[in-house]
Structures are given as C-alpha cells and as structure tokens.
Amino acid sequence: METIDSAPLLTDRLHIGDCLIVLPSREVQAPGARRPARLTPKAIGVLLVLARGAGNVITRDELFAQVWPDTLPTNDVLTQAVTQLRKALSAGGTFPEGQEYIETIAKTGYRLLAPVTWETGEEQSPETGEPPVPEADGPVSSAVAPMPAAQVVADLPGQQKNRGFWRQARRRLLLAVGLLLLCSSVTMAWLLWHRPVKETALDAATADGTGVIGSPERPYRLITARQGFGTFPALSPDGALVAFADESDGGSTLKVQSTGSATSATLVEAPPEAIDRFPAWSPDGREIAFARFRRDGGCEVLVIGATGGNARRATVCDGAEMLSFNWTPDGRGLVFGSMTGSHGAPGIRRLDLATGRWTALDYERGEGDFDYAPRYSPDGRQLGFTRNPQLGAVWVMAASGGAARRVTGGSVEMRGWGWLGDDAIVFGRRVDSESRLYQVDLGSGLLKDLGVDDAQSPSVAGMGKLLAFVHRAPQFGLFRIPLDHPERKERLFASSGRDAQPMIAPDGQQLVFNSSRSGAFALWWARLGQPDSLHPVEGLRPEARQSPDWSADSQQVLVSGRDDTGQPGIYEVTPEQGQWKRLPIPVSEPLQAIYGPASNLFFVIGREGQGPVTLSLFDRAGGNWRRLAQVPGASQVRYDHRTQRVLFTRLAEGGLWSADANLSPSSFRELSGEVPSRWRFRTWAVGNDGMVTYLHQEAGCSVQMRRLDLSQAPRCLEAKAASATNGFSVSPDGDAVYVALAVADGTDIGIMPVPQTVSRPLLGVLKWLPALGKPDS
Structure with a gap:
C-alpha cells in the first residue's frame, strides 16, 4: 500500500508558485499552458513530500521511503518523477524544465524553491459546500473565484426557495448514505474482530502455549x-x-x-x-x-x-x-x-x-x-x-x-x-x-x-x-590447492557456514572472503597461519556477485555491497582494522570496482537506469570522479599489473578480451573465443606473474584448471567436489589457487x-484492524 504522509491535507488543492495543483485528478494548471498536465501517482507523491518540506533539502532516501515503501526502486524512477514535475510546473512559462521550482542538490536530493500555499477549507460554505459570494467591497480570495453575474440574476425569490428545498433534500440524502456506510463499516469491523483466528505454523508447534507438539510446518x-x-x-x-x-x-x-x-x-x-x-x-x-x-x-x-x-x-x-x-x-x-x-x-x-x-x-x-x-x-x-x-x-x-x-x-x-x-x-x-x-x-x-x-x-x-x-x-569451504600436488589440498578456517570468494592479498599473507559462518553474511579477514586473527568486518553488507579486489600495497580491498535500503554501492575496506567507507562513484548501480594502475584510477562495472552494463575508467584525483573511457556490455573485469592490461568478459558472448590501461578501442583483443562461458564469467583469475586461469567442469573432473594465456594441457584439481562459480584467486608466486569447494551438496x-495475491479491501476499516490489538490472521 502506498503511503506518503499520515497527516491530513487541508484541502485537495494547493498553489506552488504560479501553478495550481488539483490532487484528486493529479492535474497541474500552469499559467500560459494550453491544457492542464496530468501527473503519475508516484510523481504526485514526490510533489507532496517536496511541498511539505518546501525550502528544505529532501534527500533521495526520504523520497524513496515515503513514495516507494516496501519496494527496491532504482534511482531512475525518482529521476523520471522529478523530470515530469519540472515539465508540468514550467508548462507555458519562460524557464526551461521548471528549474525555478525544483533545485537538484548534487548527490543528496532535491529542494522545492517556489512558495507553497494550501487552499483553506474555511472558504467553503458550511451549509451548501459551495463557494460563498464575496462582499462588494471586500477582497476576492485567490483560491475562490467570484460568483458569475448570470448566476446572481437567476437567483429570483421563487427560484431561491426551490434551490433551498433541493439543498435540504440533498443534505438529508447524503446524511442517510453516510449513516448507511458507517453502519456497514462497523458491522464489517465487528465480524472481522470476532471471526476465528487462523492458526499459524508457529502457533501449531505448541499446545495452548503449554506443550511442545513439533517443529513448525514449512510452507513447502x-x-x-x-x-x-x-x-x-x-x-x-x-x-x-x-x-x-x-x-x-x-x-x-x-x-x-x-x-x-x-x-x-x-x-x-x-x-x-x-x-x-x-x-x-x-x-x-x-x-x-x-x-x-x-x-x-x-x-x-x-x-x-x-x-x-x-x-x-x-x-x-x-x-x-x-x-x-x-x-x-x-x-x-x-x-x-x-x-x-x-x-x-x-x-x-x-x-x-x-x-x-x-x-x-x-x-x-x-x-x-x-x-x-x-x-x-x-x-x-x-x-x-x-x-x-x-x-x-x-x-x-x-x-x-x-x-x-x-x-x-x-x-x-x-x-x-x-x-x-x-x-x-x-x-x-x-x-x-x-x-x-x-x-x-x-x-x-x-x-x-x-x-x-x-x-x-x-x-x-x-x-x-x-x-x-x-x-x-550446499556447504562450501575454503581450500588452498597446490598446483604441483592438487591431492594435497588444505582446508582453511573450517566452519559449518558457507564460505566463498577467497581472495589472497599481493603480499601472500592475508585473505579476505565472504561467509555466513556467524549466521549473517559478512566479509571476513585473516592472516594465513594465524587462526586467532580471523574476524568479520562489522556493519558491512557485502554482495556475493563480484569478488573483492586488493590494492597493490595489500592494505585495502574494494568490495561491492549494499546499504540498509538495498541500494548497491562500492566500499573501500581496510579489513585488518575493520574500517570501511562508501565511495561516491557517480554510477547509479555500481556492480564491481577494481584498482587501476595508479591509486587514483579505478575500473568500474555498472549500469545507469535501464541502460546497458558498462565498464568505465574513472579518475578520482582531487575528490572529483571523472569518467575517462567506457566499454559497453562488460560483465567482469581484472587488471594485470605485470602487463598493464585490462582483462574483461562480456554479457552477450563467451570469451575473454583485453585492452590497454586507457581502454583505447584500438587496443581491444580477443584472448579466448570460447571461455569463460556466460554462466562461469566470474570463474577466472589473474596471477601476479600474468597467469590467467579458468576453472570449469569436465567429465570425470569437477574442477579442471585451464590456462588462457598459454597453450597448455588442462589440469584436474579436484575430481568430485564442485567449485563455487563466483570467484577464486591465485597465490602471488603462482604455486597454488585459493578456491571454495563444496563440502556437502545436493538438490531436491x-x-x-502458489501464493495468492491479497485483494484490496473494499472499505478502509480493514487497515485499522491491527490497531485494535487483535491479529487478523
């Protein structure tokens, strides 16, 4: 259910600057416009939030919370709503796209600059509900037009008497209808209040709150x-x-x-x-x-x-x-x-x-x-x-x-x-x-x-x-597999949770990975050989779709994650200290970020609105993020520091491509025409020596390693246990790989x-049932 504000409106009409907004019809009447502009329900919701805070900055998060509750909208839906408001408010005016009305506050939200005036209910006649006739010498309200002369002439004594009769009859009819609706609402509320309460699965697990019957029944x-x-x-x-x-x-x-x-x-x-x-x-x-x-x-x-x-x-x-x-x-x-x-x-x-x-x-x-x-x-x-x-x-x-x-x-x-x-x-x-x-x-x-x-x-x-x-x-564990002797694989930091995406630092001493071992999904850090150093990065909500990326000095990692509202972002983490911050990358939906050849350069994969996913090169020198180059359709990116080239996969086809550090179109080269495949587009890694490895499954070998940079026979690393498909890493010396393997797996x-869509109640009384203190299901 869409809710904007629980406070009652004064009337259903308000003035914003020179424009009149009629809320029931969602119309904006701008001076000089040929016809009223009709707004969408979401756009009118945004306008109401801005109007209630006129002159103040309203953040995007506040607008999402009030206009799109219980949903996960993208930034472009809010941008579209504001664009529609600007066009409607400036229709027939001299300023382009309503800039004199709504101001964009960069990276924060919006502010309504024009004055807001609500039409007051006092200007409606309590007897008839019609506008009163203004006094001859009194000022005419800007919210109520004077009565036309033709209507004054028509009000002869006999006709005034007839009009009074019909007005009384109409009032009595409306009163009767109102009493009927009130009675039906009270009756429905009483029936719903006294209807049998449906027992939930949790309630069925106990006997009258005194004895244990069994485990709650699953919905499947x-x-x-x-x-x-x-x-x-x-x-x-x-x-x-x-x-x-x-x-x-x-x-x-x-x-x-x-x-x-x-x-x-x-x-x-x-x-x-x-x-x-x-x-x-x-x-x-x-x-x-x-x-x-x-x-x-x-x-x-x-x-x-x-x-x-x-x-x-x-x-x-x-x-x-x-x-x-x-x-x-x-x-x-x-x-x-x-x-x-x-x-x-x-x-x-x-x-x-x-x-x-x-x-x-x-x-x-x-x-x-x-x-x-x-x-x-x-x-x-x-x-x-x-x-x-x-x-x-x-x-x-x-x-x-x-x-x-x-x-x-x-x-x-x-x-x-x-x-x-x-x-x-x-x-x-x-x-x-x-x-x-x-x-x-x-x-x-x-x-x-x-x-x-x-x-x-x-x-x-x-x-x-x-x-x-x-x-x-499935349950996945972390393993170090020596390439010369795969049978000597070693399990790292064993747990009963699901561990994935083990990324070894360039110094070869630190490891970060994602895990649910504490009951909540989190980013973990440890020093190899020091089990007591293992700890999670508190407060960070990582995203499992892309692997973390270490900085060249082994001090920080870039992690894709999301905030408390589910909005995606890129976070720079100092894992040993457990500190992190969100980077202000100017992309509405950033999916992956890695460090480039210098500390101020980043390669970012993301999407703008409903546009294609792109790979971009950003320079953040001086705190201003500037886009230097862009490649459409990329799905995963890695940077090879030894050869100073960018490696990436594409959404539309399998294979691996390379480009120079500037993403120059003339430098694009296809390294592999078949693998990585589309489904395993994250199951490849780059070693410090330029080695490019790819893990896949073949008959008789669940984890087979293939070199993409050299013509070399594949090597079977694990015959039975499958590997996770969302990331692994190669040791700095190129002697081993760090990978998540299935410890237990299977499907049923x-x-x-089929979940039934809840129908909307015919009468508004149902929404007050939770406040009565009795559950309705």
Missing part, C-alpha cells in the same frame, strides 16, 4: 529424497506431475513423478555420451519438449509423449550455450531465446513444429542483449523473458512483440522465473550466500519474498495452483501452493 515439501541432483523441474498444466532432470552419477536423465511424492519413472533413456535437460510440458499436457546435449558439443531439441515412447526431433542446436525454449500457447510450436552456434540467432524466435519454419519476433532489444527463458503468460497475451541473466532482470512485452518493460529491479544473477497467473511473476535470484524466490505484482511493482530458503528454478502449473522449485542448500524438488 520436498518430493524427491535421494542423493544427487534433481534440476530443471517442470509442472504439468494440471499440477499433477513434475518432470525434472536427475543429474546423479555424472549423467542427466529425464524423469517424471507425481507431486504427491511417489516414486519417479524414467521418461526417456539418453544414449551413451549424451545428457537430457530442460523439460517443458505442452499446453495440453500430452507432450514434453527437452534438449539433448552430446559430449562432442552438439545438441538437439526433441519432443516426446508424456508417457514416453519415441522422440522426434524439433531442431538442432549444435554449439548452443544457454539454450532456452518453451511452448507457444497454441501448442503448435516452440519459442526460443537468443541462441549461439551455427544454428543460432540473436533475439527471440518461434519455431513451427509442423513446417520447421523459424519466425523472428519483432521487438525492441539492444545489440548486446541476450534474451533468455521466454515464457508466455497463461492467457497468451504477454511474453516475458530474462535479459542478460548473469546480471539482468525479467522483462515483459506483448505476445506479438514491440516495446518491452522491465518488471524486476537491480542487476542480479537470475535463477529462473515463471508466471503466477497473468498479473504476477515469481523469480529466483542470488542474494548473500543463497538463492531465494520472490513474487512481483506487475500492476503495482510490489516485491514480496516468498519465505523459501535456498530455492531457485521456479515452475508454476498453468491450470493448477502449485509451484515447483529446486531446493539446494520442492512443491508449495
């Missing part, structure tokens, strides 16, 4: 209970069955089972040296499309009956990375996201299964955008997809294409999504040390945490009321009811 249940990995769940349209990929024993086999926790059955046997993934049910529930990947890099999309049988080929997709597809609403074709390889194409396309003909969807997209996981809404009128899922968001547009709008905020690591009816979506995203599920209402934009830990890859039954997801709760398929 797990329907698979086996060692291994159940991935890519897909619910049948009626919600009775779930298809998923069983990735046990190094393979991947498609299975189907009831959502009532019955034993699963194999849908189709994959041939040797092949794995099957990405099951998708047809709208009628009779067929399942899936992808088959071969060890030689080829793949094909197949369609099989829901009860098994022979599969038929829909298309080939050799070399396709990040393959994604789903059914069209009529069940006659498949819709594909952006595809790579010789059979791929940028953007979203439809494939007609009967003819094999491809049709490219005509819609707005940037040159470097990679659109993934397209899905039609249940009514078939909308099409949603994730754009650049490594650091992206969910977008929605009309099923026929055209303009798309972003419906989730922030540049985050997306972990699947699905439709919750036609007006809401559910999506998974990485946050801190886990992935969580969130619900977004498309109309209001409100975000809700579904309260499910360690959840990703949601799937919703099109005709049912069930939500399936992957439940994964979870099932829960």
Whole structure:
C-alpha cells in the first residue's frame, strides 16, 4: 500500500508558485499552458513530500521511503518523477524544465524553491459546500473565484426557495448514505474482530502455549529424497506431475513423478555420451519438449509423449550455450531465446513444429542483449523473458512483440522465473550466500519474498495452483590447492557456514572472503597461519556477485555491497582494522570496482537506469570522479599489473578480451573465443606473474584448471567436489589457487501452493484492524 504522509491535507488543492495543483485528478494548471498536465501517482507523491518540506533539502532516501515503501526502486524512477514535475510546473512559462521550482542538490536530493500555499477549507460554505459570494467591497480570495453575474440574476425569490428545498433534500440524502456506510463499516469491523483466528505454523508447534507438539510446518515439501541432483523441474498444466532432470552419477536423465511424492519413472533413456535437460510440458499436457546435449558439443531439441515412447526431433542446436525454449500457447510450436552456434540467432524466435519454419519476433532489444527463458503468460497475451541473466532482470512485452518493460529491479544473477497467473511473476535470484524466490505484482511493482530458503528454478502449473522449485542448500569451504600436488589440498578456517570468494592479498599473507559462518553474511579477514586473527568486518553488507579486489600495497580491498535500503554501492575496506567507507562513484548501480594502475584510477562495472552494463575508467584525483573511457556490455573485469592490461568478459558472448590501461578501442583483443562461458564469467583469475586461469567442469573432473594465456594441457584439481562459480584467486608466486569447494551438496524438488495475491479491501476499516490489538490472521 502506498503511503506518503499520515497527516491530513487541508484541502485537495494547493498553489506552488504560479501553478495550481488539483490532487484528486493529479492535474497541474500552469499559467500560459494550453491544457492542464496530468501527473503519475508516484510523481504526485514526490510533489507532496517536496511541498511539505518546501525550502528544505529532501534527500533521495526520504523520497524513496515515503513514495516507494516496501519496494527496491532504482534511482531512475525518482529521476523520471522529478523530470515530469519540472515539465508540468514550467508548462507555458519562460524557464526551461521548471528549474525555478525544483533545485537538484548534487548527490543528496532535491529542494522545492517556489512558495507553497494550501487552499483553506474555511472558504467553503458550511451549509451548501459551495463557494460563498464575496462582499462588494471586500477582497476576492485567490483560491475562490467570484460568483458569475448570470448566476446572481437567476437567483429570483421563487427560484431561491426551490434551490433551498433541493439543498435540504440533498443534505438529508447524503446524511442517510453516510449513516448507511458507517453502519456497514462497523458491522464489517465487528465480524472481522470476532471471526476465528487462523492458526499459524508457529502457533501449531505448541499446545495452548503449554506443550511442545513439533517443529513448525514449512510452507513447502520436498518430493524427491535421494542423493544427487534433481534440476530443471517442470509442472504439468494440471499440477499433477513434475518432470525434472536427475543429474546423479555424472549423467542427466529425464524423469517424471507425481507431486504427491511417489516414486519417479524414467521418461526417456539418453544414449551413451549424451545428457537430457530442460523439460517443458505442452499446453495440453500430452507432450514434453527437452534438449539433448552430446559430449562432442552438439545438441538437439526433441519432443516426446508424456508417457514416453519415441522422440522426434524439433531442431538442432549444435554449439548452443544457454539454450532456452518453451511452448507457444497454441501448442503448435516452440519459442526460443537468443541462441549461439551455427544454428543460432540473436533475439527471440518461434519455431513451427509442423513446417520447421523459424519466425523472428519483432521487438525492441539492444545489440548486446541476450534474451533468455521466454515464457508466455497463461492467457497468451504477454511474453516475458530474462535479459542478460548473469546480471539482468525479467522483462515483459506483448505476445506479438514491440516495446518491452522491465518488471524486476537491480542487476542480479537470475535463477529462473515463471508466471503466477497473468498479473504476477515469481523469480529466483542470488542474494548473500543463497538463492531465494520472490513474487512481483506487475500492476503495482510490489516485491514480496516468498519465505523459501535456498530455492531457485521456479515452475508454476498453468491450470493448477502449485509451484515447483529446486531446493539446494550446499556447504562450501575454503581450500588452498597446490598446483604441483592438487591431492594435497588444505582446508582453511573450517566452519559449518558457507564460505566463498577467497581472495589472497599481493603480499601472500592475508585473505579476505565472504561467509555466513556467524549466521549473517559478512566479509571476513585473516592472516594465513594465524587462526586467532580471523574476524568479520562489522556493519558491512557485502554482495556475493563480484569478488573483492586488493590494492597493490595489500592494505585495502574494494568490495561491492549494499546499504540498509538495498541500494548497491562500492566500499573501500581496510579489513585488518575493520574500517570501511562508501565511495561516491557517480554510477547509479555500481556492480564491481577494481584498482587501476595508479591509486587514483579505478575500473568500474555498472549500469545507469535501464541502460546497458558498462565498464568505465574513472579518475578520482582531487575528490572529483571523472569518467575517462567506457566499454559497453562488460560483465567482469581484472587488471594485470605485470602487463598493464585490462582483462574483461562480456554479457552477450563467451570469451575473454583485453585492452590497454586507457581502454583505447584500438587496443581491444580477443584472448579466448570460447571461455569463460556466460554462466562461469566470474570463474577466472589473474596471477601476479600474468597467469590467467579458468576453472570449469569436465567429465570425470569437477574442477579442471585451464590456462588462457598459454597453450597448455588442462589440469584436474579436484575430481568430485564442485567449485563455487563466483570467484577464486591465485597465490602471488603462482604455486597454488585459493578456491571454495563444496563440502556437502545436493538438490531436491520442492512443491508449495502458489501464493495468492491479497485483494484490496473494499472499505478502509480493514487497515485499522491491527490497531485494535487483535491479529487478523
């Protein structure tokens, strides 16, 4: 619910400078304007906050808290609201864009400069509710216009008597309606007050507050209970069955089972040296499309009956990375996201299964955008997809294409999504040390945490009321792996929490990493060989999407994090002393920052509004951050001090690029055309000697190291335990790597009811129920 201020307004009209604002219609009547300007609800909310503090500086945080409560908006929504206000207030005037009304206070907020006058209620007649006739010699109120002459002439004695009768009748009618509404409100309040209180899961764990019954019931249940990995769940349209990929024993086999926790059955046997993934049910529930990947890099999309049988080929997709597809609403074709390889194409396309003909969807997209996981809404009128899922968001547009709008905020690591009816979506995203599920209402934009830990890859039954997801709760530990003898790996600072992103300092003596070992996700520091030195950096909320970066003197690290409102930022930390400060980098959404060749130079990856993610070179000399160069579409950056070159990956394609320290376009070079892949864009590191290493998974080796700077045979560092994909580091002497390995891992398929959108009450009395002292649920 949107709340601006609890204080009552004097009236619904106010004057700001020479402009009149009518609040019920959200209209701004500016002098000289041809017609009133209509404001959005958010813009009028911003105007009210500025008006109440006229002449004072209102910070961006105050505006976000009052106009966008319980949401995580980006800075650009506030900028758009202020821009609309300026245009409306200056319409027909001589000053451009209302600068004489609203002043921007750099890096702080805004200030309303024009005087504010509220129209007082005393100017309304208590008898009739109409403006009174001003006295002949008295001044005319600026808020109330004088009565027209024609109306005075018409008020003859007989007509005045009729008007008095109808006014009394109208007052009595309004009084009766008011009493009826009051009675109905009191009745509803009484019924709600005396209705049975719904017992919560926590209440059900005890017996009348005197005895223990058991653990609180979870909002979900797990329907698979086996060692291994159940991935890519897909619910049948009626919600009775779930298809998923069983990735046990190094393979991947498609299975189907009831959502009532019955034993699963194999849908189709994959041939040797092949794995099957990405099951998708047809709208009628009779067929399942899936992808088959071969060890030689080829793949094909197949369609099989829901009860098994022979599969038929829909298309080939050799070399396709990040393959994604789903059914069209009529069940006659498949819709594909952006595809790579010789059979791929940028953007979203439809494939007609009967003819094999491809049709490219005509819609707005940037040159470097990679659109993934397209899905039609249940009514078939909308099409949603994730754009650049490594650091992206969910977008929605009309099923026929055209303009798309972003419906989730922030540049985050997306972990699947699905439709919750036609007006809401559910999506998974990485946050801190886990992935969580969130619900977004498309109309209001409100975000809700579904309260499910360690959840990703949601799937919703099109005709049912069930939500399936992957439940994964791994434990990762820190390890030092000698490159000459990987079997002698050593675990560092063992704990029962989740440790990740171990970054060794250039002096080879200090280590920083992210961990949940204290119960809260935090940045930790220690000296190697001194376990007692281990401590967290208090008060800092790091972000796990990018690794910390050490300064050349091993004194400070740059860390991506967020403040108490969830806004992203870059923090410079002195970890040994536990001190930190937020850097005033002039980027609305900074995602990563690393030190450059000099103490005043920084390389920053970030996003402005809904624009592309870019890599920028900043100079902060003298406290003024100046952008010197920019590269669009970068996803991860590292600086090689030995060769004085910048290394970076891109969102739109796999591979690794280099540039000189000035980011000169003429210096761009492709170092690797295939790896790092898009999904493992953070699993590479640069050593002090210029060594560029990449960790990936191969058959028979969970952690294989590959040199990207030299033509050298890969080396297996760990045969069984998988490595984390969000960062590792190389020792200064190049003899070892510091990496997070899975100590315990596995996944199950979870099932829960689809969260129902809470309907708005018809009468305002419901919002006062919490104040009555009795819970309403």
